[in-house]
Amino acid sequence: MSKQYYHAETYDTRSSVGYLVKRAHGLALDMLEPELARHGLTFTQYAVLMSVRDGIALNPKDLCIQLRHDSGALTRLLDQLESRGLVERHRSVEDRRAIEVHLTAAGEEALRTVIPLVVNRINSVLKDFSHAEVDELLRLLNKLILGWQGELAAGGQQS
Amino acid sequence: MSKQYYHAETYDTRSSVGYLVKRAHGLALDMLEPELARHGLTFTQYAVLMSVRDGIALNPKDLCIQLRHDSGALTRLLDQLESRGLVERHRSVEDRRAIEVHLTAAGEEALRTVIPLVVNRINSVLKDFSHAEVDELLRLLNKLILGWQGELAAGGQQS
DNA sequence: CGATAATAGCTGCCGAAGCAGTTATTGCTG
């Protein structure tokens, strides 16, 4: 961008990408958590299961990074999911420090129950969007995420 | 949308609006929190101050709703901000149950220090965006938020 | 106008997240 989009003097929260993303995120939680709770899952537990299922993160380390979750907290969360028989932990053979998290049949079954409800909700939220608009939203969000990752990789020092 | 965008059988986390919004939100926090911490603010404290400054929420009730924060937790957070002299609480005269939250001069000063840093970061993240792309992202995010609010207002029952 | 319901904010309690430190394993460097 040749010129900066925002300026400190005129910055207003309502038109800030950050604010809008936070607000959208909060509303998504408000909508999905009650639904998931009815099936005995917190949103974080659901997020862990889905991340494993779709290969976004296959071990605790990546789950922490991708879900922005504390390492200690994740250990205990996996303890729960494991004791409920939804996931299994296996020590990796290539790197014996690491652990591989797998969905059990029960874990996959739980997701098969819950995913349609989630999908319905999201579709319902998108009911006034054209197909092209959703595509564009996804593209821009991905671009935003890449930009953020780039910034963070740059070390977090002042630009 | 005449046809549903997502389908349970083919649903993949990576292309889900929900996932992308959550990821963008998490990365934004990763980027902003260290910056704010250097100035003695948590992100939530910053969000409260900004919400009051920009008239998004002027009392604890609206702050809870807009920031999706627990009422009890917010009371204690406001206690802190008040004891540090960044905000003031005044009982409303129209409704004596309610409280009006105001920024003090010190609160405004703190924001004047911090806002430019936040703005720089956001601009830096948006550096590969055209002006039109940011406009479109803001429009779509606002539309998404409206859709979510509509769903929630509809009562949260199954669609 | 009186009684009951609803609302705003606060408090206590509990569970989950964040932080620091530990152990086991691997990578790096001389």
Added chain:
DNA sequence: CAGCAATAACTGCTTCGGCAGCTATTATCG
């Protein structure tokens, strides 16, 4: 290959968010 740094997962402690209950005030409805 020896020694030290880095990494992955886990544990204990602290802090913060979520929940239920309480008080004061306002709205509702007979």
